[in-house]
Amino acid sequence: MLVLCIETSCDETSAALVRDGRQILSNIVASQIDVHARYGGVVPELASRKHLEAIPLVIDEALRVADCTLADVEGLALTRGPGLIGALLVGLSTGKALALARAIPAVGVHHIEGHILAPLLETKLEFPFLALAVSGGHTHLYRVDGIGSYTTLGRTLDDAVGEAFDKVAKLLGLGYPGGAKIDALASEGDPDAIRFPRPLLHKANLNFSFSGIKTAVLNYVKGLGHEPGPEELRDIAAGFQAAVVEVLGSKAFKAAEQQRLTQIVVAGGVACNSGLRRHFAELADLHGCRVVFPSPALCGDNAAMLGVAGDFYLRRGDACQADMNAVSNWPMDNI
Numbered sequence: 001m002l003v004l005c006i007e008t009s010c011d012e013t014s015a016a017l018v019r020d021g022r023q024i025l026s027n028i029v030a031s032q033i034d035v036h037a038r039y040g041g042v043v044p045e046l047a048s049r050k051h052l053e054a055i056p057l058v059i060d061e062a063l064r065v066a067d068c069t070l071a072d073v074e075g076l077a078l079t080r081g082p083g084l085i086g087a088l089l090v091g092l093s094t095g096k097a098l099a100l101a102r103a104i105p106a107v108g109v110h111h112i113e114g115h116i117l118a119p120l121l122e123t124k125l126e127f128p129f130l131a132l133a134v135s136g137g138h139t140h141l142y143r144v145d146g147i148g149s150y151t152t153l154g155r156t157l158d159d160a161v162g163e164a165f166d167k168v169a170k171l172l173g174l175g176y177p178g179g180a181k182i183d184a185l186a187s188e189g190d191p192d193a194i195r196f197p198r199p200l201l202h203k204a205n206l207n208f209s210f211s212g213i214k215t216a217v218l219n220y221v222k223g224l225g226h227e228p229g230p231e232e233l234r235d236i237a238a239g240f241q242a243a244v245v246e247v248l249g250s251k252a253f254k255a256a257e258q259q260r261l262t263q264i265v266v267a268g269g270v271a272c273n274s275g276l277r278r279h280f281a282e283l284a285d286l287h288g289c290r291v292v293f294p295s296p297a298l299c300g301d302n303a304a305m306l307g308v309a310g311d312f313y314l315r316r317g318d319a320c321q322a323d324m325n326a327v328s329n330w331p332m333d334n335i
């Protein structure tokens with residue numbers, strides 16, 4: 001089945017053609033980062049307007065790269081939520097209009113479901129597995145028993161980890177978005193030079209908290225009494241990243257052990273982080289687990305990641321009704 005996937009939940013307009021929930025024929029991502037960077041974060045109204053401009057071009061390009069036309073498309077997979085409501089509505093309305101015009105089925109897919117199933121586009125993975133979703137809006141641990149069968153085991157109680165990276169980058173004057181910039185700086189710094197707190201590390205539950213680490217960085221910078229120089233910036237970034245990565249690793253492997261799972265998927269934009277990848281590889285060796293990270297192009301927001309669940313739901317006959325609405329806040333349990 002040839003599925004056109006559309007993702008517009010935040011600040012990336014993306015369309016992809018995926019065959020049989022496995023083979024990516026195209027995956028076009030138009031980023032709005034330049035538009036939002038000057039405001040230090042995503043401006044929802046601007047995001048919606050930019051999606052509206054970009055969506056026809058991105059879909060055209062996805063069809064061109066896949067060497068097919070709309071007439072070849074057999075179904076649509078659309079991000080239904082969670083995300084910015086105006087942004088979601090652009091992709092959802094476009095997809096529903098195409099489905100109606102072509103008399104083909106469309107299904108709504110959960111954005112995080114897309115992220116955690118992305119590795120299935122690249123590798124074989126048996127259910128059940130543990131998934132750690134780390135993005136700008138999510139830091140969640142799920143038990144995944146199959147497509148559509150997710151149990152939340154833990155979640156952040158305050159900031160998402162990507163949000164913490166972005167806020168720390170902002171207070172260090174690195175600009176938006178900051179995750180990749182902190183990652184690059186951290187690779188040149190000393191992770192042991194400054195020890196930031198590891199919130200909830202020794203708590204028995206599987207929840208996270210990142211706002212305290214961010215405040216500790218703020219207080220450290222204030223305490224310096226001067227703008228941090230290049231070397232100080234590198235050590236702050238390395239110390240912050242080390243704290244975050246240690247907490248993520250500890251909770252994820254604790255969850256895997258509790259659930260008796262030996263495969264861990266790490267997905268979402270923050271899964272690009274090189275320190276996180278290194279730490280999880282070390283822990284995997286130690287615990288005898290298999291850790292799977294999607295390739296970087298499938299970590300950040302992209303439409304192809306919707307193809308796995310989209311194909312599954314379409315084959316099952318789950319076509320949405322014409323009045324399917326976007327959902328800005330949508331828990332993953334019992335999708």
Ligand code: KG4
Pocket residue numbers: 010134135136137138161162163165166177178179180181183268269270271272273274299300301
């Ligand atoms: O999944 P994603 O593209 O969008 C959301 O669904 O939120 O994740 C975006 C987040 C941003 O907070 C960004 O700073 C972070 O992923 N990110 C990183 C890295 N690359 C992107 N965080 C840490 N290290 C990176 N290399």
Ligand code: ZN
Pocket residue numbers: 111115135136268269300301
């Ligand atoms: Zn995302």
